[in-house]
Amino acid sequence: QTSVDSLNNQIAAPSTLINKLTIDTEQRIVLYKALEDSLKTAAQQDVAHKINTLGSRVDNTAEETMAGIGAASQKHIGDLLEMHEKNMVARADIQRRKQLA
Secondary structure: OOOHHHEEEEEEHHHHHHHHHHHHHHHHHHHHHHHHHHHHHHHHHHHHHHHHHHHHHHHHHHHHHHHHHHHHHHHHHHHHHHHHHHHHHHHHHHHHHHHOO
16 A cells, blocks of 8 residues: 555656646746737837837928928019019010100
8 A cells, every 4th residue: 555655646746746837837828928919019119109200200301391392482483473573664665665756
């Protein structure tokens, strides 16, 4: 009987160890999966922040460019109006001279 009990104890000890290692491994898998998800989320948030920052820079540059284009076109229109006014004055002067002649 003593040798049977001894054999049972020898079988029980490795079985207990195997069960404990199995439980520990499963817990580590869950822990590492949670860590992986957390790291993915952090990386995604970092990428989203970088995209947002880049988008803001692009928007600001586009606004500055459009403002520059608007200012340049306004100046060009002003220059054209001044040229038109000078041409109209010259034509009026020519018409006046024709009438006097």
